[in-house]
Amino acid sequence: MERTSAPLRTVPSAATAWIRAVLLVAAAVLALGVAPRFEARASAAVAPRHAQSYGPSTPKPAKTAHKGAAVARAQVKISNFKFGPRTLTVRVGTKVTWTNHDAIAHSVNFSSGKVNSKTLDDNATYSRTFTTPGTYAYICAIHPFMHGTVVVTA
């Protein structure tokens, strides 16, 4: 019996088919990946808090708690992996509330280590009333690169 050679595979055609398929998938994946960016830009126009940029923030003017209220209150937003304002100046007796606006969990942990929040999920809040003047530095224990400070004046 004469041995018949196996049909030769056309390498270029197989390679081309593979490259085409990969390019097609890459295009689809890119389209999926880019779409949310446009959505984010659109929402940033409506909600300014999304327009905040991340990174080493320049010192912002200190925020002061409202005067005249029975219990002075101040707010700190946790958004886009940073505390805002990064430095908050309040008077003694002010109740400061941190609200997590990220969908990722954060926490508020003071360097003294005595008073810390539990893990704050989406829209969770944590409050602390400052009764002693001083500077209180804190971080997010889950993301230690997130820093904040509360300056309490007499």
Added chain:
Amino acid sequence: MLFGVHETRRDSARFLDYLAAASIAGAGYLHYCLYIKGYRAIPTIGTGFLFQFIASGIVAAAIIIPLDFRAHVGRMAVSARAVTRLGGIVLGLGTLAAFVLSRLPGGLFNFQERGLQPAPQSLLTILTEGAAVVLLVAALVLDGARRPVATVELPVEHAARRPRASV
């Protein structure tokens, strides 16, 4: 009989490929969800998450597409299937390495995270990427064990000298 064993090994390797591709795609989807949830705000890390998602889609698709050709690099013949499997292994190990680095004191690109946060995405990513690496290594081993015996094509003059098996 021998042919049957090799066919079974090849089928098993393909089955492992499908499982690995599903794991890689799952890990990519998890990265995409985290990117949307807020990681896009973090410089470099956010881009890395998006890149991981895109790369996962491409690698998972390349693994499940039936590739049956070899590229010749010098004197070496490299199977396209082996290349895609190696790509999946590199992607999985790279993702796991980035996860570990982000938990170390120095962090990764100034980004640091503690423990298995965000939960449950962190744990799921470790499991899916780890599974993908193991499955792809197993697929490579299965295919590697099959190839040297059954797929070597002898030139015609060598084949003519081979003693014919008695029927």
